[in-house]
Amino acid sequence: MTNRAVRHFGEAAFSPARVWAMLLRYLYILRSSWPRTIELLYWPTLQMMIWGFMSQFLRTNSSYVAQAFGVLLGAVMLWDLLFRSQLGLSMSFLEEMWARNLGQLFVTPLRPYEWVISLLAMSVIRVTIGVVPAALLAIPLYHYSVFDMGLPLIAFLVVLMAMGWALGLAICGGILRHGMGAEGLAWTVIFAIAPLSCIYYPVTILPSWLQPFAWALPSTYVFEGMRAVMFEGHFRTDYLFTALALDLVYLALGTTIFFIAFRDARRRGALLQMGE
């Protein structure tokens, strides 16, 4: 070991090795507890099964579902993807809070944005572990594959992941600002936007005064876009571009909230004290 090498490494404005170190930490945590890994699979699979049986029932009792059997199953899986991407980020963040580890981390050369990148990467891993097995299980159980959507699915996935990250960053900023008393935000905030995202019903069902709020959410474009693919067989690129533009706005907002809260925590000395 040479001090010069350590200095040079520490002064580098960005280091994939530091991002990997943080990602490794979260993977060690995940590996250290199999109940937590099972929990990642549990809820998406349970949701998929409930909505799968519901869809089977409605296929014979509802012309809406009869036209496109997977409309509810696809919706629930995409919603879960959004929820898990936000929760995946927030949970890794909360691991540091529960461990009271921020004081240790931020006297190393780790940059806050490198930490954020590792949180995003961990969110992708958690979503993959949680949602993909449920999607695969739906194929033998209900003869429905969400992957049949093809390329539009990738577009939906990108929009929802980005929206989940934006929300997750804003929530983490809120927890940094208000302490562990606000940790419940990680599980609850996203459900406030569920009715407006129009997951299972078209936007036109909403009162007209509420519809502009719904159209301000990227998720609404995804669920409307999914129904367009399933019912009309075409992909609405206008929805995609609008959703991506909104994602950029929300990501900028979420990132700003997070970094302001982080700087404020440093100013208040909360990084050393924060935890359970």
Add this chain to the structure above:
Amino acid sequence: MPEPVIRVENLVKRYGSTVAVDGIGFTVESGVTAALLGGNGAGKTTTLSILLGLLLPRTVHVFGEDVLRHRYRVLPRINFSSPYVDLPHRLTVRQNLSIYARLYGIQGRTERIALLAHDLQIEPLLDRPSGKLSSGQKTRVALAKALLNEPELLLLDEPTASLDPDTGDWVRGYLEDYRERTGATILLASHNMAEVERLCSEVMMMKEGKIVDRGSPGELIDRYGRTNLEEVFLHIARDKRAVLEPVA
């Protein structure tokens, strides 16, 4: 004349209406072991946190660098240990040390961890979860983490708190060896007067956010006409005046 390793001028930190650090100033030269002494709430930990860049007050200088503007030039060269900031409990000691070694970009980290584990006698603990260690074991592991990057400046908050006398003595001996071997500068905050007398050549006595006296342990003992540093500490702590005249 070389730049001191630590240079602090008129440092103030307020938490709302409470003044935690009230205009202190001091320097610590290279290779010196210095101590911040004071009762609870005197401002010792706040001062250490500011030096580490964990708090954002006015600027302080470490290695001649403004910590606010160039903290990433400073952080690779320093490290800290505190019994009040544990390593994450669910990871093993080896996993924790490995992650911190990666964060510092240490080449040959496996060998470095093995060497420190040998030196600090924590080899049997490496594959145990950090949360399942005793206080003494945690302190030695925290010291191993603090020495991963072989810091030129080591900041220690209560380095031997909650250790039995034997382990405490062993840790103090290790720190003396480390300073002699590497020429590192050490700044510690402590309540243990015997520890400070043994390790430190400079002592800054803090009270209510101010440095109220300073000098070598011997100078302070002579100045107050006492027989040891603990009596000096008690004299200052029990002085009825709200705060003694700060030392310039």
